[in-house]
Amino acid sequence: MKTIELIAPCHFGLESVLKREIQDLGYEISQVEDGRVTFIGDMEAVSYANIFLRSAERILLKVGCVHAETFDELFERTKEIPWENYIPKNGKFWVTKATSIKSRLFSPSDIQSIMKKAMVERLKKVYGVSWFEEDGSEYPLRVFFMKDEAVIGIDTTGMSLHKRGYRLLQSKAPLSETLAAALIMLTPWKGDRILVDPFCGSGTFPIEAAMMAANIAPGMNRSFISESWDNLIPKRCWYDALDEARENIDDKAEVDIQGYDIDGDVVKSARENARAAGVEHMIHFQQRPVSELRHPKKYGFVITNPPYGERLEEKASLPALYREIGESYRNLDAWSMYLITSYEDAEKYIGRKADKNRKIYNGMIKTYFYQFMGPRPPKIKRSEEKSC
CATH class of the missing domain: 3.40.50.150 (Vaccinia Virus protein VP39)
Incomplete structure (x- = not known):
């Protein structure tokens, strides 16, 4: 399987715990930053990370890093990313969250809008269509801006990983x-x-x-948004991870x-x-x-x-x-x-x-x-x- 990079956000101050968990799963760490750990794996790693990691908040498929100081730059750099490698013709895609720290581009809603337009422009040319039905699987994006550098990832998890599926009832101030x-x-x-x-x-x-x-395994009794990504992750990856968990x-x-x-x-x-x-x-x-x-x-x-x-x-x-x-x-x-x-x-x-x-x-x-x-x-x- 092709090697990819995956990003696992976590609580600030607990990066070392998550790093150790990822290494215990057998994956190589490529970067540790405040609030997230990036590691190297393959598409099978998406299923294993989602099902087995206890301290990660979600798992993102890293698709690129871009430098942008203006919205024109953001549009052009986003358009250069080969989105067709990830999103099929009927895929539903949008920027679900954008954060910006110490960057010239700081409006989340504007970042989301510009990036969506750039993705549409590229995929229109690749697929030869003028309109996307977006009635297929969902591919939500998350963007992290830090000092004009944006890290872009597609969310493979959906509902946060703290949603194990067992907390039917909770107290007033629950700990995640x-x-x-x-x-x-x-x-x-x-x-x-x-x-x-x-x-x-x-x-x-x-x-x-x-x-x-x-x-x-914390994620064995719930579902994930990327389970329907037949264009990227073979079903056997999920079956193998669940079998091992059981x-x-x-x-x-x-x-x-x-x-x-x-x-x-x-x-x-x-x-x-x-x-x-x-x-x-x-x-x-x-x-x-x-x-x-x-x-x-x-x-x-x-x-x-x-x-x-x-x-x-x-x-x-x-x-x-x-x-x-x-x-x-x-x-x-x-x-x-x-x-x-x-x-x-x-x-x-x-x-x-x-x-x-x-x-x-x-x-x-x-x-x-x-x-x-x-x-x-x-x-x-x-x-x-x-x-x-």
Whole structure:
């Protein structure tokens, strides 16, 4: 198969996690930038990346880079791209999103309009038509302008990859599935260690952790816009990726994953979401406040997304809440705690400075991933093999 470049956008600050995931799939990284990782693969990589990557937001098929300081330049450079290699005669195409940073061309709507016109002009000549019905498969474009350089990609995903298909019900301020998965992968947690989320909300942290422990591919129960691209991606690529995803599932994985929330209705929603994800049997959900966070065993993990207090009336309750978090954590024996919050006084009221603090953007909100590291469990000594 022909080699192509694919672009995987992700949350700012989590590029290293996505890079490692892509490498684990066996693909070569060609570039890492703020908020996206570009890698080399083939058309089969489109299906594997969409189905297996946990921290990517979507997968784009890179079709070109152009330099443009005027709209005339943008029109001409866009027209030079061989769109006929990607979009068939009946294809539906449009620029679904344009972003611009430090560039002379900064109007998203104008960028979208000019590029569409340029594509139409080229394809009219190539296909010998004066009008496009656009009643076939969809080929939405995304454009990233940075200092007058535009990277252009065709979206192979459709609905964002955080739409795993299991979150039927959600709490007021849910954490996206892709962000939750990336944050778990930033920790040393593995399926043989205890994991508790005392502010589980929709259950995203426990569900994503259970899916990792059972080796359930995040995209195996949803569809993708490029599945209908018969001109580019053979159907067998999707069948092969799905077959491999099903074969990899470990239904018998034994884990200790727990999710608590003070709101009983929210806990019911989390259970429903876990059932939809196929991991309900792996997670213990319970209505319980963080002040009652207890566990008899050592070396566990708290991974959680406590309230931020974004609304003014909620901010007054944050000091007491974060004191409770700190007290409960101190009562756990040799545990680690990882929490994401925009509350800048979190360490002050928890009563301990984090060992590491990582800045991450959750949408437009600047958050901090505080990492309080406990001791590692002792290594289990292997019994000496008996001599023959």
